[in-house]
Amino acid sequence: MFNTTKRTKLAAGALAAAMLFSLPVAQAFGSAGKPAGAKYQAYQLEATPTKHVSYYKAGAALPETIDWVTAKEDLTFLPTAVTGDVTSALKDADGVYWIGTTNGLQRVNFKEKDARDIVQYMAGPRYLYGGDDVVTGLASDGKGGVWVRTASGVTHIELRVKTIYEKTHVYEMLNDAVQDRRGMVTGTEYTFTPNPGETGIDFDKGTFTSNPKTDDNDGLWTAMYAIGEIFRYQTLKTEGAKQSEIDAAKADAIRATKAVLLLDYVSGRGNGFPARSYMLTSENAAQTSTGDDYGYQSQNGFWFHHRVSVTDAVYAASNPIIPTMQRSDGAQPIGYSIVRVTKDAMSKKGDTLFPSGGTNVMNYNGLGLSQEAIDELNAVRPAGQKLGSDIKTRVDTVDGVDVYQVMPVITAQTNNNKAGEDTSTSASNPPLFQLTVPVYEQIPTFFNDLFPASAIGPDNYIDMNQIVYKADTSSDEVAGHSALFFTAYKYLCDDTSDPQLAELKNYVTEAAHRMADLILKNDNYYIEDATGKSTQWSRWLAKYFNDGRGAMESQPQWASKVGVDANGDDALSYGFEDGPLNALQLMAFLKTASYVTAEAYPLDSARYQTAYDQAFEPEYSKAEPYANGKGYIHLAQEYIERRLIRQATNAYNVLDNEIVTRDNYRHTGDEQEDSNINATLHNDWTQYINYSDEELGWFPVYQLILLEQNPARRAEIVAAYDQWYENEVREENPFYTFLYQLAHPEDKTVDIASAVRYMYRMPEYLISVPAQYNRQDVFFIENGDRDKKDKQVNYALPTDERRVMKNNGNPFRTDNGAYSVDPNYNYTYKTMESGTIVTLPYWLGRYFGIIEEAR
Structure with missing residues (x-):
């Protein structure tokens, strides 16, 4: 069961019922987007086993009588001399061997189609209760799965035969219930409550609740999800799926696309600036220590709170506006935004960009204000309160000489002192300097449906005073926005007779236009921020x-x-x-x-x-x-x-x-x-x-x-990508493999099978419960430069045998020491990752005819 405010709450058993659907008999299995002249053939998918684990703490009532096997006589294909760590073994009715050891569980099936799947390893708290890897008993469940006992508890590992298509429905429902925050999607903490009478933890039998929080790259993660949903919509439509499925895909695609586009308008700057993220003032992360803009906000970053009213507009009009925020069309502000008191706003000096660039503020990529911005603000500041002389922060020492900058927030504690975190500010002890930026426009009402009614003002506009947005946007965000602009314009806004799609197309066009002008402005080739400089990474x-x-x-x-x-x-x-x-x-x-x-x-x-x-x-x-x-x-x-x-x-x-x-x-x-x-x-x-x-x-x-x-x-572009793929090919990730196939439509030898196996083996519940890496089938190699003390495995392990992660992490990195035995392990409160890592490549692969779902 899922508890969600996005749409209708799903009743108990809805997940299981949803799995009973089937593709329409008349559905065409086409390849609408297959490039002209492409030589590759669609890889035919099939239903395959997916592991589903239920957890029972030691002493909990089990749902049925279990006949435990505590001997290893069934293990006949290995000599006794090498089975010293085996505690129990059984051969089930399908001829599959389950082998319990002092270091976890193994499944051995000599009939597997892919030799890499013959031996499968299951250890750590993901598969054995509380990370207790000493197996004390096994029992077949008669359906291809197994019961596994340790001193800490029992797990039931089921093997449910499903298509990837069926798994995507699980990811969609989990997204609605757990990860969706006003259309934005990312990994999220959840709480799971078992149904009454359940003695164990079975994620199919209970309720997920969550309170999704802001993420540093909300726009990027949501853009990825939206792109996948757009190709879901296009694929289902061109293949003649049920109208209800097409409509659901379209709704999800529009919602996510709007959530990303909103970030291009939420700052109110009116110049195409894409915010990293935003919060409502009602959210816990947006609270300050004193309840106002002078108190400390523990959610770190470069955040601005809107203050929009008639009196604020008067204030903003008379307050100096730094040159990069001035409008060339003469438009006047309707208010202003004030930077929140955070650690970054007080201390993020950044790194030096150029070895020969000296200590000029423009050679630091942090949040220090440009000299041009400082001069403009000083024009009306009284003597004794001049920025850069009376009020400044020490951010570095070079060759024995202190380097000072004007940070967005300077307090009495940090003034003429080392940059640091001051949590003592309040209305009676306000910062000596707190940067503001003008607000020129309201958020368009087109985005109203993403907000609760409490955030909509009497004029039918979103109450901007309830908005806190994050600046210092990185190129990560811009990359996601750009890809979504293209995808939404070409593949989602394909029916301009639909008023909603027509309006969406206009906003996609306007957002792309504004952002392009912002990047090219004055030949800058960067995203400028309220500091008068580029952001730290958009360059x-x-x-x-x-x-x-x-x-x-x-x-x-x-x-x-x-x-x-x-x-x-x-x-x-x-x-x-x-x-x-x-x-x-x-x-x-x-x-x-x-x-x-x-x-x-x-x-x-x-x-x-x-x-x-x-x-x-x-x-x-x-x-x-x-x-x-x-x-x-x-x-x-x-x-x-x-x-x-x-x-x-x-x-x-x-x-x-x-x-x-x-x-x-x-x-x-x-x-x-x-x-x-x-x-x-x-x-x-x-x-x-x-x-x-x-x-x-x-x-x-x-x-x-x-x-x-x-x-x-x-060909030049493809040659550039080929260099990236030299490493990506060994990751066996469909995210990269399918793109490589599109880049090389003439190549019939691309290893699509390994990319498909990546999705076959992917768990349905992408929960941050560790798996174990102490196994005999890999070599452990030196850590990569960015992996610190975590060694790497010499090949990419199957996705159900390694850590759950987005595509932005090292798939070869181990999590050494990630867990210890815990009989009270809490499976009900963890982080769940979004299924985007499957849904995006899956639907893209289907649309472009790289894969074809099981008939």
């Missing part, structure tokens, strides 16, 4: 990627992939390794913006196309003056090279400015440093992968290969 300018590249290439160390200046010091700019990803992002955004705005804003569409065309010029700039966007396709093709250079330069730094060789190789005792040294010695760039970047790299490639019609340009 696509050439200098950020290539500062000093030409000079580094003239140094002898460059031959060893080490980037230094003439003094032998690290000279790589902070964004050096971001270049290939961000170049693709910029290209995709411009191409999408040109496509989406072609009808409504033809002149601007042509301007975006011209900016996109620059990416295919012969080379990118490596020194002043940098040309933003020029030659970016070549930058995009340096993904592996730049990883190796950053890695080798890190190792060079660790070895006191020595290039790594077999002669000077040495351990430092630091896992991260040693990973750089070892990987450099072996030229192994896969140890320096940022798996979050891998996920982000999907979005621009997806847009570009579907939008770019020029064969030569498309």
Whole structure:
């Protein structure tokens, strides 16, 4: 049972009943989006077993009499000499062996179609109660599953034969019940309450409740979900599914798309600024220590609270507006937003961007205000309260000299002092400086249906005074928004006779238009924020990627992939390794913006196309003056090279400015440093992968290969993605595999089977309960650069035998020491991840004819 406020509450047994549906007999199994001339054939899916686990604490009444097996006579295919840790074993009616050991449970079925599935490992609290891996008894359930007993409790592991299509319905219902927060979707904490009379925990037999919270990348995660729902809608419609299913898919797609689009309007800045997230003031995370804007907000980040009224409009009109927030059309503010007192607002100085950039505030990518913004604000500030002189915060010390910035919040405690977290502020002890930003427009009423009635004002507009929104938006968000703009415009807003879709199409167009203008404004190639600078991560300018590249290439160390200046010091700019990803992002955004705005804003569409065309010029700039966007396709093709250079330069730094060789190789005792040294010695760039970047790299490639019609340009884009796929192929993730197939429609050898197996083995309840990695079928290899002390396995384990995660984590990383035996393990309060990791590739794969569901 699921408890949800999104739509109708589902009664007990609804989940089981929902699984009784079947595809309509007359349904066509087409491939509506299969590229013209594609050589691949749709992979035929089938129903396969999915593990379903129920948990019974020691002493709990079991639902039936169980005949426990505590011997191992059934284990006949192994010699006794190697079964010393086996505690019990049985061979069920299907000829499947279940083997209990002192280190978990194994299932052995020699009839499996895929040899990789013959031996399956089940240990840790996901499969054995409380993480007690010492099995004391087994019993077949007569249906292909098994009962497993340990000293801490009993689990029932059922094997339910289902299609992936059926599993997606579970993910959809869980999304509605657990993860949905006014249309936004991400992993969420839940509470599970068993039905009355249940003595164990069976997630099919009870109620999920949750209170979804803001997430740092709400727009990105929701965009992923929305893209999957849009392809669900298109697939069901083109295949002739039941109208009720089509309508449900359409409703989910619209809701999620609107939730993302809302983030482009929620700031009220009117300039296309995409917020990271937002909260209502009624939410717990939005509360401050004193109940007003002067108190401390424990939800960290760069948050603004709207204050919109007649008197606030007067205040905002007379208060200086920093240049980057001024409107060129002369529009006057209707109010203002005030920054919340948080740790980040007081202390997030950021890293230095360019080695030669000095201590100027513009060389720090944190939240310090630009000098231009400071000067504008000081124009009306009285003597003794000037920013940057009387009121400032120490953020760094360089060569013995203190560096000061004007942070968005400066208190008496942090004034002329080290940046830090001051939780003592209040109306009687307010900050000495608290940044404000003008509000120019209300949130369109188009988004009203995402809000409760209590958030709608008497004028039928959303009460903006109830909105707290998060700024400092990253390129992650922009990548998600851009991909959704394209997908919604092309595949969702396909019927403009539908008033809702027609209006949605207009907002998609306007949001893309505004954001493109914001990025290209003054040739900035970044998202500007209320600080007068770019946000910390939304940056696509050439200098950020290539500062000093030409000079580094003239140094002898460059031959060893080490980037230094003439003094032998690290000279790589902070964004050096971001270049290939961000170049693709910029290209995709411009191409999408040109496509989406072609009808409504033809002149601007042509301007975006011209900016996109620059990416295919012969080379990118490596020194002043940098040309933003020029030659970016070549930058995009340096993904592996730049990883190796950053890695080798890190190792060079660790070895006191020595290039790594077999002669000077040495351990430092630091896992991260040693990973750089070892990987450099072996030229192994896969140890320096940022798996979050891998996920982000999907979005621009997806847009570009579907939008770019020029064969030569498309081949260049595909060549860039091929570098990413050199590592992704071993992850066996359909998210990447299906995109690779679309990039190579002529290739009939793509390993679709492994990608399908990824979905076959995926659990239905994506709950953060650990599985165990102490097993005999893998080699444990050194930790990656970003994995700290967690070692890696040498191949991707099946998805039901490893940690539950989004696509932005390392699938090879283990969770060493993630659990200990706990007889009181709490299965009723955990975090549940969204099923987007399956639904997006599944529906995309079906739409483009890469997979075909079981008939």
